[in-house]
Amino acid sequence: MKNSTILKASAAPIALGLALSSAPAFAQDSEAGAQAQTGQTIVVTGSRIQNPNLENASPVAVVTSEELGLQQANTPEESLRQIPGLVPSVGSNVNNGNGGATYVNLRGLGENRNLVLLNGTRLVPQGLNGLTNIDVIPVALLERMDVLTGGAGAAYGADAISGVVNFVTKSDFEGVDLSLSNQITEEGDGHTFRADLLVGGNFADGRGNAVFAVGYTNRDAVFQGDRPYGVNNISSFSGNAGGSSTAVPSVITVPGTTSGTLQVQGDSLVPFYEPFNFNPYNVYQTPLKQYRLYGAARYEVSDAIEVFTEGMFVQSTTSTIIAPSGTFRNVLDTPLSNPFMGDGIRNQICGFDTDGDAPGTQRLFSQAECDAAATATDPNDPNYRTVGLDYGRRFVEFGPRLNDYRTRLFQVKAGARGPLTDTLDWEVFGAYGESENVSRQSGNGTLTRLQQAVLATDPNECLDTSNGCVPIDLFGPLGSLTPAVRDFLDVGNSGTEGAELSQVQAFIAGDLGFGISSEPISIALGGEYRDYYAFSRSDLLSQTPGEVLGNGAAAPDTEGSYDVKEVFGELIVPLARGTAFADELTLELGGRISDYSTTGTEYTWKVGGTWSPIPSFQVRGGYQSVTRAPNIEELFDVPTTGLDNFGTDPCSGSAPVNDANLRAICLAQGAPVNSIGNIQVDPAGQVNVTTGGNPDLDAENAKTWTLGAVFQPDFIRNFTMTVDYYNITLEDAITEPNIGDVFAACFDNNPSPNNPACTAIRRNPATGNLFGSVATTPGLPLNLTNQGRLFTDGIDLTMNWSTDLGFAGLDLGFAGNWTNRSEFKANQDDPQGLNRDCVGLYSINCSSIQPEFSFTQRTTLRFDDFDLSLRWRYIDGVQYEPIQLANDFAAAEAENRDDNGVLLPVADQGCPDYEGADPGGCVPNPEFRSISAEHYFDLTAVWRAADNFSFTAGIINLFNNKPKVVGSNIGSTAYNSGNVYPSTYDPLGRRFSVTARLTF
Structure with missing residues (x-):
């Protein structure tokens, strides 16, 4: 098999893990040890060396099929994100920001820096970003999931900086395996149904085997409005129920005047009073419908040749459901005869002061002009007048915005293998895969048609009647938008992204028949070729900046390709066996030379080894120099303006009125003169950002090393403990700056209207805000460069023990992680630059929560036909990222309590000793500044009712723990949603799951 090794088991036990088919979760290398002792073949992740007596110097966490069954996981992502030390990525709990796929993020270094394999073979990526959608992996087909961290570039090539996840399927299967699974929340929603059928058998007198599997999954949505903590949108900064300034009734600003932000109230414009609560429309769990097919076969043509093949096809449909669209502060030409x-609103608009510094009142129009314009319905009438109005009106009448993503993926692999000599084997194969993700959106509306409808001067007919135009009432209450308006505005839009991956690989592996010690030297030598192509194509509406209302960034057509030619080698040298102070001593070496069509030649190498001074104790470690070439999106993506999150703006409010330098900076960023004093922060906490690819990017360079030990004491039977320290430094990282860093580069470092870091920020030319139409407001530049630096280190600890209590068997398993640091520096060459460490912190600058400590512990009682298992999952407490904390956190919190220790109302709280990570971003409510340690418990029972029938029932989140509310805009939308962090802390509540399995 590609990128893996089939090892023939030996009678000698592998020193890592326990030989238990029901081994607890996440046991290090436990499955390899179990299979070696039972005489089956094994697939070792991280090496091609074929020698069963050699052990891997790199730690591998293993999630077995038994553990997946106990977890009642319906997708791999549900299980992977709960492994201590891994950081939740985009998954089923991500709604706004989910592109129809789920990913894995090892060590928090980014989804693009780990590699996903199926039986050791790269899977075709989802699209431009080169990431693999792990939703396509069939859980019921898995024998286990191997998670190797700490770098694996020498074995697998680029993208394996933080490691690999290898999904190993059941092989040489005989019989029929049918499983049906149902899961539902205590609230009666979120129903998930999964069915899988696996059929396999031997043929040709055992010289061949074929396996075929089909599967189906259907998962329902869970809406934020159906949970008490998600009903209202809560501002993290005010502590009050809030929402968006795109609301109902319309929110209106008159650009070029000092009107400020107003809202329609009857026939008047009054100060903004009713933000829109978008929470109830969004979801805590995205819906999914998936069909999957998988097949694999092998056949021994002769003693010298075995041919094999593998294929997979998956079609998934997942949907994101987002609050209704609207005109998100678009400036629309509006006739005064609309x-x-x-009359009241018209007169206010005509009479607004256009220069707050001028004495008296300077009107837009005289009263006579205003009155005359009110009846001038023909643009050719000399009295006809229009005024540009900045509208924020939510199209609640249209219903939510829906984006259906249909993913189709197929991949086929075929090859041959056999013995080259008595001790060396050869293998050659080719694989080809395609992935296509088609998105279809509805509920948005288009800017061009909206402008056409607003120009109407007759309630029943537009001035321009093309396309069946229907006039729109943006001044009325909820219900004023008719179905006819919806049908005119919402024409739908679509886009497609896809990728193709062709790969060929050939290698020889085995031992040389001789060595320094009693064990022979083992080698692997080979070559590999990969060709990537990816594209993104959209309809004209999606390609036009700002045209699709409520759609964030435009989606211009993009495509790109590159190829890579590689040679690689591994060498494992047993230096000693069975000697004094060296029961085992082994050296591991590996190297890879890669020739990329984009970045040229890159070198990756590793050195490692294991040492067992006594049979029950082993020390292991390794060092790797790894590179990662930029992917197609990083190189070729067309720059676009979209949305991100930020809760403050130094130019907002009255701050620049009496500060001449700040005023000059705001003006240099494109704010109009009359906006000074009236610039506002988006109540939804969003800000425009401009991102795109950079064809001049070079490869990243990482240094990773691990050092650990394995302990299997003779005096504690069936006990194994592993402890491993990891250290990963990534230089020349392909990164974009955090939003906080962009602001700091201007407003904290040399704040000046001549500072390029200041003038690179571009404001709304009508209002001075940092939000508004993406066609006119570029916002903050987030440019990709090779200037970043990433660093993380920590310790993994696992312990497994099994014993017989007499009345039952007892299995105990523990897997824990301590993350010491997880640092990001936007510019590695800037000695004054902030080296941000996000361990134990959350904010707009720290994407997904990475706790300092986390662990999973499982206790299983095994009876003859019944198992009872309790899993305990712990997440350490975290707090809001501070810039400065003059006193300790407890002291700062105490200042917000009265003499009796009662928490003061939010309005009475302050931030005298606590300033948030956002510049000036005070979070006055101390309840939002921290999330206490969380404990989750899952209880599972397995009943083996007959030899060929078993029944599993589980209660997930046994004590119905609720996620901690921290408000909706304290972090990135993709991870801080519905007032909580739903990918880290369970937003669904207690759930019940049952699975029936029939085998014969």
Whole structure:
């Protein structure tokens, strides 16, 4: 098999793990040890060396099929994100920001820096970003999931900086395996149904085997409005129920005046009073419908040749459901004769002061001009007048915005293998895969048609009647938008992204028949070729900046390709066996030379080894120099303006009025003169950002090393403990700066209207805000460069023990992680630059939560036909990222309590000793500044009712723990949603799951 090794088991036990088919979760290398002792073949992740007596110097966490069954996991992502030390990525709990796929993020270094394999073979990526959608992996087909961290570039090539996840399927299967699974929350929603059928058998007198599997999954949505902590959108900064300034009734600003932000109230414009609560429309669990097919076969043509093949096809449909669209602060030319504009509103618009510094009142129009314009319905009438109004009106009448993602993926692999000599084997294969993700959106509306409808001067007919135009009432209350308006505005839009991956590989592996010690030297030598192509194509609406209302960034057509030619080698040298102070001593070496069509020649190498001074104790370690070439998106993606999150703006409010330098900076960023004093922060906490690829990017360079030990004491039977320290430094990292860093580069470092870091920020030319139409407001530049630096280190600890209590068997398993640091520096060459460490912190600058400590512990009682298992999952407490904390956190919290220790109302709280990570971003409510340690418990029972029938029932989140509320805009939307962090802390509540399995 590609990138893996089939090892023939030996009678000698492998020193890592326990030989238990029901081994607890995440046991290090436990499955390899179990299979070696039972005489089966094994697939070792991280090496091609074929020698069963050699042990891997790199730690591998293993999640077995038994553990997946106990977890009642329906997708791999549900299980992987709970492994201590891994950081939740985009998954089923991510709604706004989910592109129809789920990913894995090892060590928090980014989804693009770990590699996903199926039986050791690269899977075709989802699209431009080169990431693999792990939703396509069939859980019921898995024998185990191997998670190797700490770098694996020498074995697998680029993208394996933080490691690999290898999904190993059941092989040489005989019989029929049918499983049906149902899961539902205590609230009666979120129903998930999964069915899988696996059929396999031997043929040709055992010289061949074929396996075929089919599967189906259907998962329902869970809406934020159906949980008490998600009903209202809560501002992290005010502590009050809030929401968006795109609301109902319309929110209106008159650009070029000092009107400020107003909202329609009857026939008047009054100060903004009712933000829109978008929470109830969004979801805590995205819906999914998936069909999957898998097949694999092998056949021994002769003693010298075995041919093999593998294929997979998956079609998934997942949906994101987002609050209704609207005109998100678009400036629309509006006739003063608009039939829905009342006299009171018209007179206010005509009479607004256009220069707050001028004495008296300077009107837009005189009263006579205003009155005449009110009846001038023909653009050719000399009295006809229009005014540009900045509208924020939510199209609640249209229903939510829906984006259906249909993913189709297939991959086929075929090859041959056999013995080259008595001790060396050869293998050659080719694989080809395609992935296509088609998105279809509805509920948005288009800017061009909206402008056409707003120009109407007759309530029943547009001035321009093309396309069946229907006039729109943006001044009315909820219900004023008719179905006819919806049908005119919402024409739908679509886009497709896809990828192709062709790969060929050939290698020889085995031992040389001689060595320094009693064990022979083992080698692997080979070559590999990969060709990538990816594209993104959209309809004209999606390609036009700002045209699709409520759609964030435009989606211009993009495509790119590159190829890589590689040679690689591994060498494992047993230096000693069975000697004094060296029961085992082994040296591991590996190297890879890669020739990329984009970045040229890159070198990756590793050195490692294991040493067992006594049979029950082993020391292991390794060092790797790894590179990662930029992917197609990083190189070729067309720059676009979209949305991100930020809770403050130094130019907002009255701050620049009396500060001449700040005023000059705001003006240099494109704010109009009359906006000074009226610039506002988006109540939804969003800000425009411009991102895109950079064809001049070079490869990243990482240094990773691990050092650990394995302990299997003779005096404690069936006990194994492993402890491993990991250290990963990534230089020349392909990164974009955090939003906080962009602000700091201007407003904290040399704040000046001449500072390029200041003038690179571009404001709304009508309002001075950092939000608004993406067609006119580039916002903050987030440019990709090779200037970043990433660093993380920590310790993994696992312990497994099994014993017989007499009345039952007892299995205990523990897997824990301590993350010491997880640092990011936007510019590695800037000695004054902030080296941000996000361990134990959350904020807009720290994407997904990475606790300092986390662990999973499982206790299983095994009876003859019944198992009872309790899993305990712990997540350490975290707090809001501070810039400065003059006193300790407890003291800062105490200042917000009265003499009796009662928490003061939010309005009475302050931040005298606590300033948030956002510049000036005070979070006055101390309840939002921290999330206490969380404990989750899952209880599972397995009943083996007959030899060929078993029944599993589980209660997930046994004590119905609720996620901690921290508000909706304290972090990135993709991870801080519905007032909580739903990928880290369970937002669904107690769930019940049952699985029936029939085998014969």
